Amino acid sequence: xxxxxxxxxxxxxxxxxxxxxxxxxxxxxxxxxxxxxxxxxxxxxxxxxxxxxxxxxxxxxxxxxxxxxxxxxxxxxxxxxxxxxxxxxxxxxxxxxxxxxxxxx
Amino acid sequence: xxxxxxxxxxxxxxxxxxxxxxxxxxxxxxxxxxxxxxxxxxxxxxxxxxxxxxxxxxxxxxxxxxxxxxxxxxxxxxxxxxxxxxxxxxxxxxxxxxxxxxxxxxxxxxxxxxxxxxxxxxxxxxxxxxxxxxxxxxxxxxxxxxxxxxxxxxxxxxxxxxxxxxxxxxxxxxxxxxxxxxxxxxxxxxxxxxxxxxxxxxxxxxxxxxxxxxxxxxxxxxxxxxxxxxxxxxxxxxxxxxxxxxxxxxxxxxxxxxxxxxxxxxxxxxxxxxxxxxxxxxxxxxxxxxxxxxxxxxxxxxxxxxxxxxxxxxxxxxxxxxxxxxxxxxxxxxxxxxx
Numbered sequence: 381x382x383x384x385x386x387x388x389x390x391x392x393x394x395x396x397x398x399x400x401x402x403x404x405x406x407x408x409x410x411x412x413x414x415x416x417x418x419x420x421x422x423x424x425x426x427x428x429x430x431x432x433x434x435x436x437x438x439x440x441x442x443x444x445x446x447x448x449x450x451x452x453x454x455x456x457x458x459x460x461x462x463x464x465x466x467x468x469x470x471x472x473x474x475x476x477x478x479x480x481x482x483x484x485x
Numbered sequence: 486x487x488x489x490x491x492x493x494x495x496x497x498x499x500x501x502x503x504x505x506x507x508x509x510x511x512x513x514x515x516x517x518x519x520x521x522x523x524x525x526x527x528x529x530x531x532x533x534x535x536x537x538x539x540x541x542x543x544x545x546x547x548x549x550x551x552x553x554x555x556x557x558x559x560x561x562x563x564x565x566x567x568x569x570x571x572x573x574x575x576x577x578x579x580x581x582x583x584x585x586x587x588x589x590x591x592x593x594x595x596x597x598x599x600x601x602x603x604x605x606x607x608x609x610x611x612x613x614x615x616x617x618x619x620x621x622x623x624x625x626x627x628x629x630x631x632x633x634x635x636x637x638x639x640x641x642x643x644x645x646x647x648x649x650x651x652x653x654x655x656x657x658x659x660x661x662x663x664x665x666x667x668x669x670x671x672x673x674x675x676x677x678x679x680x681x682x683x684x685x686x687x688x689x690x691x692x693x694x695x696x697x698x699x700x701x702x703x704x705x706x707x708x709x710x711x712x713x714x715x716x717x718x719x720x721x722x723x724x725x726x727x728x729x730x731x732x733x734x735x736x737x738x739x740x741x742x743x744x745x746x747x748x749x750x751x752x753x754x755x756x757x758x759x760x761x762x763x764x765x766x767x768x769x770x771x772x773x774x775x776x777x778x779x780x781x782x783x784x785x786x787x788x789x790x791x792x793x794x795x796x797x798x799x800x801x802x803x804x805x806x807x808x809x810x811x812x813x814x815x816x817x818x819x820x821x822x823x824x
Contacts, residue, residue, distance in 0.1 A: 417748070419602045419733050421778065425530035428732070450670040453643045454730035457611045458665060460713055485732075 382475035386413050386431075389483045398470045404479065405429040405466035415481035422466040424448060427455035429465040431479040441468050441477065456482050489515045490798035491595035491791075492583055494571050494738075497525020499768030499783030500599035501554040506791035508561035509815055512798050516563060517585060519570040519604035519736075524551035526601050529731065540781055550780075560819045570604055572737050574764075581763060594797035597790050598759075598766040599783070602748060604736045608729035610641070612698045615725075622705035623725045633658045633724060639708055641696060642728030645671040650726060652678050655687040661720055663691040663710055694718070699725060735770075746772045756793035757786045763797050765790040 381397040384407050388394070398407030408416040408429075417428035424447060433441060438461050445467045452458050465479065491507050493500045496518035507514045522528055527536075527547030535544050545553070569585040574596065576582070583591045607625035609615065615623055633654055639661040640651050648671035651662040662679065669676050682688040697709040697717060707721045735748050744751040744760045749772035752758060757765045767790050768783035776782070795804040809815050816822070 420526070420530055423531060423534060425526075425534070426733070427730070449666065449668065450644070453665065453670065454608055454732075456608070 382470050382472060382477070384470065384474070385476075385478040386415070387478065387480045388413075388415050389481055400470055400472065402470050403466050404431065404468040404470060404477070405464070407470060408465065415485070416465060417485045418466060424451055424464060424467060427451045427464065428485040430455040430458065430482055430485060431463055431465045431468075432459060432461045432482065433463050433468075434478040434480070435461060437474070437477050437479075441474055456484055486582075486590045486592050487515060489513050489591060489593050491515075491597055491794045492517065492581070492591045492593045493597045493599055494518075495525060495599035495601060495768070495770075496520070496523045496565060496567070497599060497601050497768065497783075498527055498550060498554055498780050499601075499787050500525065500597075501551070501558060502784045503597055503599055503767060503787030503791055504563050505554075505557055505561070506788045507794060508558070508563065508818060509809065510791060510795055510804070511814070511818060512791070512794060514563060515566065515591060517566045517569050517571055517583075517589075517591075519568070519606075521568050523555060523565060523567070524548070527551050529605060536780070538779060538781065570736065574741050594763050595794040596764045597787070597794070598738060598750060598764065598770055599768045599787065600735075600738065600766075600770045601733065602735075602769055603733040603738075605731040606734050606736070607727070608732050610696055610725075610727050612696060614698050615696075618699055618701075618705050618725070622701075622723065623699070623727065625727050627726070630654065636723040637661070637721060638724045638726060639663060639720060639722040640726045640728070642726075643669040643671065644728060644730065645675065646728035647671065647726075648675040648679055650728070651688055652682065655682050659689075660687065661689045661691060661722065663694050663696070665693065665695050665713075667692045691718070691720075696725070696727075749776075752786075755789070757790040758793060765793065 383395055384398050385395040394413050396411040405418050409418055419428045420426040448464055448467050452462050490512040491514040493514055493516045496516050504514050528551055532548040533546055569587045571583055572586050573584045580592050581596050634657045637659040638654055640647050641663050643664040651660050654660050683690045693713040694710040697711040700707045707719050709717050709719050711717050750759055750766040752766050752771045752773055754773050757767050759766055767786035769778050
């Protein structure tokens, strides 16, 4: 199973195994990782599952969905490595992915 | 002061159907919502997105679902208080007194919280220094546009609100429009207008910039904005406007002394009552073992909470279960003739 590492804003790191086919957001929610709210449940209708993808991973994950940048405009403190974790699919290729969580959602 | 049998907080699908269930059993209710329209998340977040798991409705959008729920309330007199947020609650001789930010006071034995994931509030700027200017020189919505006349206004955001206000204010103010990327999500026609005004020198456009911090000594004087590549620019400005959409916050309800579990309120599964007698929580905002965050669960929870309200609203009467198909009193409330 692919492993994903979520690093909280305070530096606390969580590495969990996430089933293929889920999203990075679901991996966090199912493992009770604090810092990802996912208020809308993954329908890309809010911006509360915002993560910063580590630079070395940014180009290896699936591309942004249409409209994802529009939602990211509304995220807390976005930067050029910002993604909505509900739009990142978990596959074997992203085994080892590391994402940083923002200070708040 | 408004007296009612039950006060519903939240006009989303769960709140609407709960209002229906209260009226079916002969109770009056009022509904408060912080948004300016009825429908909650269905209208604010996904009006056009199809929903496939409403029983007996194979497919409908958030907007259609809301319309149908409003239609279902037509036979009844349900008063909506939109653009109002509940602030305080206190117990006065067994009645709950609930006060809104507009100063409306409700007195009721039953308060049903159908607040979804909380009330929608504007997203604010990241830098902490912004708080001291909020409401004076930093705004997230505009009440009186005349205060910007002949002043410099820096508008942040890339959606319709940011673009519309940039165009509108450019007639009488010096406008900076600042957005974190090159693309805007607002209407194409407005965007073209913005580019036109930029050419005419009426709007100064800064893309790939975000607010770094506001500057001033008590009174806002300028802002530092930072480019994606870290370069910093200083702009003189009198006002800052931020249009970053809305976020859901539990808000003042978090301080009502209710047992909370993360951002949800703990309830029992018989009455959907919280740890406070006469305060219930239904829909996405409630939690109990096995809770499913589906609209259909909210309908069930609202129906049961409505029955629980009867006892406190009509202490001297006995609640009798009846079907809408056969009860003459229900048919009368619905304005239908019984056979």
